[in-house]
Amino acid sequence: MCGSVAGAQSEAPAPPPVQGDIVIPDNVKIFGNDDPNMRRATAVVNGDVITGTDVDQRLALLVAANQGKIDEEEMKRLRLQILRNLIDETLQIQEAKAADVAVSDAEVDQSYARVASQNFGQNTSAMDAYLRRVGSSPESLKRQIRGELSWQRLLQRKVQPFINVSDDEVNDVLARLKAAKGTEEYRLGEIYLSAAPDARPQVFQNATKIMQQLRQGGSFVAYARQYSEASTASVGGDLGWVRLAQLPPELQTAARDLQTGQLVGPIEVPGGFDILYLIDKRQVLTADPRDAVLALKQISLPFPKGLSEADASKRAEAFSAAIKKAKGCGDVDKVAQGIGAQVVTNDQVKARDLPAQIQQSVLKLSPGETLPPFGSLEDGLRILMLCGRDDAQASDGPSFEQLQSQLEDDRVNKRAQTYLRDLRRDAVIEYN
Template structure:
């Protein structure tokens, strides 16, 4: 696990967390005290009138207003629809957003000081592409949406400017000085080859750092984050706003890893016992707390049966309105018995018609696209066999018949260039952390 700077732009994915805008849910978050001693942990941010430009903080003389904070918070709240946010939680969210805005301002100022300022035209062009590619909207429609949820185009464009400025700084001042040798890449490749057939995990993380003085408070904040996630909050957005790992920019996604890459025995033990879809935390580790979410699990270099592509026939029998439960059970039993008599997919259409059932052909269906409860059942079927019947009184009863299956090829694994990029990104992340800490240390931040 790479505990480094929160915000590193990764082209094409760093703005995934901006899916806060309603397409991909991204929730409110819990604040973790900053590890930078010059940024107060108890920044006071009062809810502001949209027309009130009162300064909530000054960063090297540049004002961050209450309105700036509220409009950024609104992006998170809008995407967190359906998850209740208490007043106390909202205040912590404002504090964390304030910290993010301070970092963002420092990054923009640093880019300008080094004659690398992001221009308005560059931001507008990115906003245009983002509106079209991410949301299928015109910039004008995206403007309307942002205003309707209490945010503004200016708030999102400011975030874009900060991301682009930080990426520009890293590309010139950090990445050129990161070196990875061919020997290191080859060594990693050999380790991966030796690990073929062993488990690999697709994990997401949220890391909150703490000091002895803030340890208890950070732990409480981590617990509240977990509570919000269990209520339906988006892990991606929480990681984006709160995690202090370099993966925050991509919603906490660590990608496919071996557990040894976590470099922490406690986290290795926890992750090894997790099941896909499981959230665990907060986990106390040296220097802070971690929250883990296991997206998936597989074996290194081996084909995953769930990547098989199926050809199916769905045979469905609806119950007329007013059908009693007893009548439905009797019809379902007769339907199930008749389904077992179908002589393969070529006979399914005629047999379905005789049963009064509807038959629909579905080709190119990945096993992963099916409900989890059906995946293992489908993998055990032979061509021409059907699943046990499933359904309800309201939806009717149905079975799936397997007509064909294209099994997946074994995973080739990452190539040399991908491994090189992985090692480089790890080192860029660690240096970026120090870079941002230096900016915070040298800044004059006034809390009003």
Template sequence: MRTRSYSRNAKFALAATAAIFAATSSSSQTVSDDSVPQAGLNIPEKLTIFGNNDPNVRRATALVNGDIITGTDVGHRLALIVAANGGTVSEEEKQRLRVQVLRNLIDETLQIQEAEANEINISQAEIDQTFNQVAQQNFGQDISAFDEYLRSKGSSSETLKRQIKGELAWSRLLRRNIQPFINVGEEEVNAIIERLNASKGTTEYRIGEIYMAATPETASQIAANMRQILDQIRQGGSFIAYARQFSEASTAVTGGDLGWVRPGQLPQSLAEAASQMQVGQVVGPVEVPGGFSILYLIDQRQILTADPRNAVLSLKQLSISFPEGTTEKQATARAAQFATATQNIKGCGAANEVAATIGAAVVDNDQVRLKDLPGPLQSTIADLPIGQASQPFGSVEDGVRVLILCGRDDPQTAAAPSFDQIMSQLENERVNKRARTYLRDLRRDAIIEYN
């Protein structure tokens, strides 16, 4: 059983679209409008529009039940992906991505059309509100700066607003046409609670997934496409942005995040892959029923067991910096003196006095979660007695520092999800399954013309 939650309200659209701008680049990347998709969509590389061939006229790349998708639409949406990857996508990769972007725009158009056919209309005020929230998260109150950023990347505000409209429309359509007809019995929920209690102490995973459907005829091509996506992510591309644009699971709207799942909730191939992954690792493509997946292990924990990494620490940081021109040898000698002085500290009460004698800066922080520290420091601080200092860490450029543990609040035993939370998850799973069928039927019945 696959756990894929769908967007219930505008906050999911906000989270997904905001994630696109998590990675930015100072260089401007403009996407050409005259390139056209190639593989699989039967679009000729060179085409002629019969009649007045005016270069200032927006030409249709596809007609979806009469609604136009232009090369400009494809180019602007592609530019959002390029921006999320720091502008480092190769020209060859762009051509491949254009095909997928066009497919996404066709699906988005079908979703908006179906919502309107059901008298679901997303107001411009709703779209603008979500757009402004995204802008505020990334550019403060300066909406014009956000507009300029999008233009500098070869995209536009209207492109992002259309994406927001599609997400909101599809979400509202699912809530009206599918969710009311989903039933989950109390006995199903109670059975899951019993299994959770029986599984206490076993591992569960928080997983991100990019899923793409495949048939026997298309399997090799889909797998090749996913390997290229995986390469881009490993080179620094945004997993969330790729999931948002290309995953065919309904979790695409939340950047591919499946939430916390147990191995038994996943197809066997995904469960086996997750059990062998390290936190932060991305693997794939993994073959699953109906297609392939790329997996990202966001985190892992023990079921109904307190995670020691959730301990809240009270820390005091002592740091020294090196003057410009300091050699490695000089820095090593100074760091050794710093280490000797700090290792002799007896409790946090003496830290400020010691810092003053060695010319160190002091910073206090009483609300640091252990899991928020860099990986190499977590194991060191986890085993550190209260009142003692860590080993020095840093560099010539950034200076050297130590952390003194002044206090620790250990996490309480993790509570099981509530009855309502489990019921909601089951409902979401069933809505997602029907939503995929719904969209498949829309594709099948649509009249789509390619130019």
């Protein structure tokens, strides 16, 4: 059977690959230098110049997010990717300007201040200094913010008004949501890279290298903002809470087996490739135990300087035994005072805000019970005692308006990808 099939195939040679009207033969011969890394990272996009400095300053942000752990080959690839991103950003700003969509300097400065506060925990002056220290600049980040705001505002004017989600569609999804009560839903981060049919191997390679950088400790939020071509790029790739049924089939399978904090990808999807990151997981319309508000007492006992590991272990055993003699939270202060320990009380601790390694253990405690002691030679010993717990109430799920907005956003995202492809197709780009 194999011989006859082989014979039949030899009589009818396969036609050359065809992508629409583009025909690429198998025996391709390249005339000239085909190494894209030989190009300089500068370009003129419809008359607007992108300089090598623009690329270097964006690259510096990624290098800083990865604590400098990027090899020379990866740096070349990142430089080319950043140039492509800057070209897209330039096209978006130009299109917004052509449509009289304005973004004021004050709005950019306000968003910049919010980024400083939320992502850096510092004021704008401190972030200015940080950006310059790592080789970037406030101007570079502000230009990225301007691009994101311009594109969002342009979509609001030229795409969103033509997106229609009917009441029946929303009610249908709400009904399915209620039917799925108790099943799991996922808060996912995504990095989406579009790929034309003839560019899929190269884009897959790029996505694979991004995965490697993320697994080596790269910031998912930073990479999503820099590389993702989905509308979620401006929020660090955060898709929000979704159920598997809302995802394309290719992503459903990949997301189902993820544990919180895990990555998967690159996953081939229509139009390109996806990288997924599981931020969190919960059950649909069911109260999450991690949203319980706990009343805790922390009992602390310092170690004397120069204490050995062996002696520290003995003290930990004695400390634990002493605290276990306390008859609940009302008695622990007196017991702690007797052994020279300090007690701190906090009755507004969300379970999900505790370190992952003790979160589930605390949720299994009853009032008056304690966790085993933890700490270090430098910080001393600590014991947590549960004094009370207010469990979270079950959610009724998204409202009609929230779900309608989510469905509209999904459709806007798809239209936005088509819009950007059209801008790229019509752009006049000169490389220097």
